[in-house]
Amino acid sequence: MSLCCRVCRIELKDNDCVVLDDFGVLRHHHCYDYENYQEFVDSVGKFENVRGKFPRFLLNVYKEVIAMGDNRSKEDISDEEVLATLAYTLGYLD
Ligand SMILES: [Zn+2]
Numbered sequence: 587m588s589l590c591c592r593v594c595r596i597e598l599k600d601n602d603c604v605v606l607d608d609f610g611v612l613r614h615h616h617c618y619d620y621e622n623y624q625e626f627v628d629s630v631g632k633f634e635n636v637r638g639k640f641p642r643f644l645l646n647v648y649k650e651v652i653a654m655g656d657n658r659s660k661e662d663i664s665d666e667e668v669l670a671t672l673a674y675t676l677g678y679l680d
Pocket residue numbers: 591592593594595596613614617
């Protein structure tokens with residue numbers, strides 16, 4: 587599957603420099619609004635390295651959601667379980 591920059595809608599290429607924000611959205615480095623959204627930057631790098639990453643902030647949010655739904659404690663839920671639950675739906679895995 588291909589992913590497009592949320593700003594310019596052009597497909598992201600492996601060598602493009604991209605920004606992953608706390609909400610899991612990818613944009614070109616040159617398309618990102620650093621002036622207003624600097625604090626939401628999670629990772630910056632080449633698309634081939636950043637893709638497939640999941641923002642730490644969202645991992646924790648989803649852990650709480652899963653814990654609530656399953657009546658478990660948040661600490662019992664691993665990062666892998668969250669990713670497995672979400673990967674298919676959100677397209678974080680190829
Ligand atoms: Zn762009």
